[in-house]
Amino acid sequence: MEREWRSECSLLLNGEAAPAATEPFNLAFPASRCPGCNAKIQPWQNIPVISWLLLRGRCANCKTPISKRYPIIELIAGALAALAAAQLGFGMPLLAAMIFLWALLALTMIDVDHQLLPDQITLPLLWLGLLLNIFNTFIPLADAVWGAIAGYLSLWSVYHVFKLLTGKEGMGYGDFKLLAALGAWMGWQMLPVIILLSSLVGAVAGSLILVMQRKGRSTPIPFGPYLAGAGAIAFFWGDWLIQNYLQFAGLN
Secondary structure (H helix, E strand, O other): OHHHHHHHHHHHHHOOOOOOOOOOOOOOOOOOEOOOOOOEOOHHHOOOOHHHHHOOOEOOOOOOEOOOHHHHHHHHHHHHHHHHHHHHOOOHHHHHHHHHHHHHHHHHHHHHHHOOOOHHHHHHHHHHHHHHHOOOOOOOHHHHHHHHHHHHHHHHHHHHHHHHHHOOOOOOHHHHHHHHHHHHHHOHHHHHHHHHHHHHHHHHHHHHHHHHHOOOOOOOOOOHHHHHHHHHHHHHHHHHHHHHHHHHOOOO
16 A cells, blocks of 8 residues: 555656556565564464464564564454354354454554555455345345445444534544445444444543543544454344343333
């Protein structure tokens, strides 16, 4: 994305795009390298959690410390997969659920680091949810379609009302697309749960972050992690939450 932005900025400012890079640059190429000494990380040094423990959290070549974030994220990914397996058993729904949950995890960390929710993840996630539910993998297709529409339009409406009243942008378009994707996977019925959970947790956590970092209320805080977290909770326990709420409210 940064390469594309540089090329587009060069085209805008200079009238010609920046020279295109010839080497591939994606998740597979080039191979992972140590940021300290640029040594190539071998496959056996890239086994989730185990390699980090065997290397004692340091590069095998230059002994530069390897961030604990790597094994932590890997453990979270494994825990999410285990939870999904416990609920769904083994089969195609489990594979789909793992892709869904790992995409949410990736989006969370990207948004924390860069305040971006890339279309390269949110849009395929949206279309995959609709495609899977053609076969009623998780919910009926009609619920998935309405979930995608309602998910996008709900935050789109909030964004434009907020901008009209304040002249400021309260969130990014990536948030609309992420909620649309969650609606495509879980249906429109789960959107109130996701919005309520993400708003409550976001308000509390955001306030604590501002207080702890001594920043003003105008400091931007990414909303994507709260949406993704609420989506994961709804995926595992959404029906249980709705049932208990209805019983508590005397509506069931």
